[in-house]
Amino acid sequence: MDNGGFVMAAYVITAALVGVYTWRLTRRLGHARMAANGKPQGLEDKL
Amino acid sequence: MRTRWLGFEPLGRLAGFAAVPVLAVGLYLGLVWAPPDVMMGNVQRVMYVHVPSWIAMALAYVTAFVCSVLYLARRREAVDHVAQAGVEVGVLFNTTGLITGSIWGRPTWGVWWTWDPRLTTTAIMLIIFVGYLLVRAFLDDPDARARVGALVAIMGSVTLPIVYFSVRWWRTLHQPQSSPSTVDARMVVALRVMMIAFTLIAIYLMSRRSEVARLEAAAERLQLEPGV
Numbered sequence: 001m002d003n004g005g006f007v008m009a010a011y012v013i014t015a016a017l018v019g020v021y022t023w024r025l026t027r028r029l030g031h032a033r034m035a036a037n038g039k040p041q042g043l044e045d046k047l
Numbered sequence: 048m049r050t051r052w053l054g055f056e057p058l059g060r061l062a063g064f065a066a067v068p069v070l071a072v073g074l075y076l077g078l079v080w081a082p083p084d085v086m087m088g089n090v091q092r093v094m095y096v097h098v099p100s101w102i103a104m105a106l107a108y109v110t111a112f113v114c115s116v117l118y119l120a121r122r123r124e125a126v127d128h129v130a131q132a133g134v135e136v137g138v139l140f141n142t143t144g145l146i147t148g149s150i151w152g153r154p155t156w157g158v159w160w161t162w163d164p165r166l167t168t169t170a171i172m173l174i175i176f177v178g179y180l181l182v183r184a185f186l187d188d189p190d191a192r193a194r195v196g197a198l199v200a201i202m203g204s205v206t207l208p209i210v211y212f213s214v215r216w217w218r219t220l221h222q223p224q225s226s227p228s229t230v231d232a233r234m235v236v237a238l239r240v241m242m243i244a245f246t247l248i249a250i251y252l253m254s255r256r257s258e259v260a261r262l263e264a265a266a267e268r269l270q271l272e273p274g275v
Contacts, residue, residue, distance in 0.1 A: 003088060003090035004089055006093065006151070009150050010093040010096055010147040010151065013146055013147070014100065017142060017143050018139065018248065021252070025252065025255050029258060029259050032259045035269075036262040036263075036265040036266045036269070038269055
């Protein structure tokens with residue numbers, strides 16, 4: 001048995017978890033920059 | 048108040064740029080270039096994400112431990128930001144390590160999960176550090192948040208050596224650490240490149256997360272003292 005599916009699953013799940021965390025972190029960083037500059041959060045979505 | 052810490056944020060950006068080519072090379076080496084294992088076949092290639100996950104997790108938790116001790120000693124806000132980042136990134140890689148281990152365990156051990164000392168201690172470690180994140184989320188006072196967080200991080204870090212030595216101290220299903228001299232040299236190269244890639248990713252994520260903590264603390268101060 002080759003078990004290629006297990007290998008694929010391990011790589012895809014790791015990439016997905018790290019990718020989603022990085023994406024959320026980048027968004028949070030954007031919000032934090034706005035908030036630290038005294039601008040209301042979520043404003044960048046409207047601009 | 049000085050909140051940037053030893054140029055950690057620029058270092059993180061540099062690590063992020065370096066991680067991309069190193070990861071690409073590591074994936075090629077691990078998935079294509081390195082030979083399959085004689086006993087396990089291709090499923091052994093899970094090792095190239097499983098072991099690096101533990102390396103990244105250990106780096107993040109050790110960072111959290113050192114910064115927590117420093118915070119309790121010096122009370123510098125900036126080290127608390129790095130400690131927070133270490134725990135959060137450590138939890139991420141703790142999770143990927145457990146999931147990839149479970150995926151590797153199913154075809155090799157026949158089970159997704161077993162209450163083996165290595166697996167159990169690793170799960171306990173994850174629970175303690177998730178507890179750190181919850182404790183911080185529930186405390187309003189920034190100083191109490193940092194102090195209690197530091198204590199939980201130090202307590203959680205005690206599990207790190209227990210996890211590492213669990214495969215030697217107890218009879219476990221999980222194999223003990225392999226020696227590079229007993230495996231194909233190509234496997235060692237692929238594993239080391241992936242370990243470097245995951246280390247760079249962990250440094251990048253920790254630097255970004257500590258930057259978030261720094262900015263959120265600044266915003267919190269701005270809310271409390273609008274004139275600042």
